[in-house]
Amino acid sequence: MTSSVAHPSGVASARTRSREREVIAAFAEITTEAITAPGLEDLLQLIGRQLCRLLAVHRCSVYLRRGDRFTGAAGHCEIEGDISAAVQAQEAGIAGDAFSQEVIATRRPVLISDVPADPRPHRRTMEHWRVRAMLGVPLVFDGDVIGLIFVDNVEEEHTYSDDDVGLAELFGRLAAIFIRQAVLNSRLAAKAAEVVRQKNVLGYLATVHHKLTDAVLEGADIGAVVTMLSELAAKPVVLYDDAFGVLAWAAPAALRMTEPPVLDRRTREHPAVRTALTALSASRPSTVVPMLPAVGFGRRHQLTRLTIEGRPGGYLAVVEVGRGLSDLDAKLAESGATVLALQILSERRQIEAEGQARDDFLSDLLRSTRDEAQLLRRGPQFGIDLSEPHVIVRLAVGGGVSQLSASAGRGLVVRRFAAVLGGAEPPAVGLPGAVVVLVRLGGRAGGPAELRDHVAEVVASLGPQLDVRTAVVSRVCRAAADFPRAHRELREVEELAASFGWREGVRTVDELGLFRVVMNSGQVKEALRFAHDLVAPVRxxxxGDGPLLTTWRAFVAAEGKVQATARTLDVHENTVRYRLGRVRELTGTDPADLDVLLSARLAFQVLDLAGW
Structure with missing residues (x-):
């Protein structure tokens, strides 16, 4: 049986007036207790209990409108006590709940006396709550339904009179006024709490910013800033470069961590993480990388991207260990990322400025534009002690496959020299079509000749990024005045190599001695004719280049020593003597004669440079 009842017309009966006074008395109690009620849920429970008392039932549930949905807010049962948690998991007016929809649409109470037999209630919900008879009461304020109250007896039949229904309607209208005000108060309180929270957050972030900037101004390096962030967050903090290499990390001492909790490659390749990383931008610098047990990633990371001069410059991660991540961790990470980005940019600028000053010093050294005393005085500030022996290596370069800029090419060269020779990057200067590198000989007793193999390794490692046409090592420089002359010699050798089209191997100025004198005379064609004429009988x-010519070359390189030649060729000394005898018969000259040795050395150098 169902009924929907309006206020009775005419003069109210004595019974009605008495029930209305009960409603007024109930709201007097509600008003008194509402003043001290700690929250909206407590007020809703109080209202529900008072309606239960007026109707002599045991259970109530209150739903509030949020947008276009009616969600559970509070509940009470005389048998079970506080049932708010269970009610809050429910929603009224959903598909299949025609009962609640009718209460909302009519804005009038709706009574169902026999719930199991009525098709309108949501069947599964009614069975779960074991409802037999139920009254649904709308909370109407200013013509709108802002909530619903449902009352019933647990697993018991209950008869609701027309007077009960009318009383419930009046109660609902009065309750709506209280609830509307309570909701507004709750929202205002939440806003006020949010304002206080935001104020506290801003104060905290201002303190953090001052601490970080003061530390940087006092000379703290990147590692010290990361350590300070870890202390402020009370969590591990990791600074990555753009390829997720660890630049610095720190963790609270109490955690006793010996390795940084990193985002390894397997984790970064997970689709969820890839998507999160791709979404990072200047307008959305932070994301939370979730736990991924499937790939063994058990700690959430608050990840913030560093932006340096408008481009990605690395990542800062606050790692969830111990306490959970919070909004403050995100703000802390973003503030720290900003400071670190500025610090990294500052360090880059400083390195570039120092590098430019060092390059300028090397240019002055090569051009002899400063007096020797000034060069000797300035050298140590760039790590250059001109009292120690040095050599100059000049690489004639082209664009290479990647078409590197001059500065990028110079940077690549010095990094490869540092890797091959060990130690810091050597001073270098980029010139049109060349990179000139200053190399300290150190303990290399073999001088330029010993260094040649290392330079050859550098040249081999540069391709195809940088096209090195020639590489020449100067004679040893022991004073500031030696460097301009050595550089002039390198340019001369480079020009000679270009005229012959020579592109293979690394040469030292010392080994080209007599050849350079002849070349500087301008008699290049004559030198070629002389070289060909000398070796023509053997060829x-x-x-072609058979064992006789090979032996002759090795003999000249061994400075006329038979034993050394035999070791080089891995043959018996008598074999060397026999072949040299055949050379003597063919050419009519003695290969061991000093003049012939000098002529042959020159001839072979000419032929090598000419590519014969």
Whole structure:
């Protein structure tokens, strides 16, 4: 049986007036207790209990409108006590709940006396709550339904009179006024609490910013800033470069961590993490990387991208260990990322400025534009002690596959020299079509000749990024005045190599001695004719570079020593003597004669540079 009842018309009966006075008395109690009620949920429970008392039932549930939905807010049962948690998991007016929809649509109480037999209630919900008879009461304020109250007896039949229904309607209208005001108060309190929270957050972040900037101004490096962030967050903090290499990290001492909790490659390749990283931008610098047990990633990371000069410059991670991540961790990470980005940029600028000053010093050294005393005085500030022996290496370069800029090419060269030679990057200067590197000989007793193999390794490692056409090592420089002359010699050798089209191997100025004198005379064609004429009889006999010519070359390189030649060729000394005898017969000259040795050395150098 169902009924929907309006206020009775005419003069109210004595019974009605008495019930209305009960409603007024109930709201007097509600008003008194509402003043001290700690929150909206307590007030809703109080209202529900008072309606239960007026109707002599045991259970109530209150729903509030949030947008276009009616969600559970509070509940009470005389048998079970506070049932708010269970009610809050429910929603009224959903599909299949025609009962609640009718209360909302009519804005009048709706009574269902026999719930199991009525098709309108949501069947599963009614069975769960074991409802037999139920009254639904709308909370109407200013013509709108702002909530619903449902009352019933647990697993018991209950008869609701028309007077009960009318009383419930009146109660609902009065309750709506209280609830509307309570909701507004709750929202205002929440806003006030949020304002206080935001004020506290801003104060905290201002303190953090001052601490970080003061530390940087006092000379703290990147590692010290990361340590300070870890102390402020009371969590591990990791600073990554753009490829997720660890630049610095710190963790509270109490955690006793010996390794940084990193985002390894396997984690970064997970689709969820890839999506989160791709979404990072200047307008959305932070994200939370969730736990991923499937890939062994058990700690959430508050990850913030560093932006340096408008481009990605690394990442800062606050790691969830112990306490959970919070909004403050996100703000802390973003503030720290800003300070670290500025610090990294400052350090880059400082390095670039120092590098430029060092390059300028090397340019002055090569051009001899400063007096020697000034050069000697300035050298140590760039790590250059001109009292120690040095050599100059000049690399004639092209664009290479990647078409590197001059500065990028110079940077690549010095990094490769540092990797091959060990130690810091050597001073270098980029010139049109060349990179000139200053190398301290240190303990290399072999001088330029020993260094040549290292330079060859550097040249080999540069391709195809940088096209090195020639590489020449100067003679040893022991004073400031030696460097301009050594550099002039390198340019001369480079020009000679270009004229012959020579592109293979690394040369030292010392090994080109007599050849350079001849070349500087301008008699290049004559030198070529002389070289060909010297070796022509042997080549004609062997139809090319056979064992006789190879032995002759090795003999000249060994400075006329038979034993050294035999070791080089891995043959018996008598074999060397026999072959040299054949050379003597073919050319009519003695290969061991000093003049012939000098002529042959020059001839072979000319042929090598000419590519013969």
């Amino acid at each position: 004609a006999h062997e139809a």
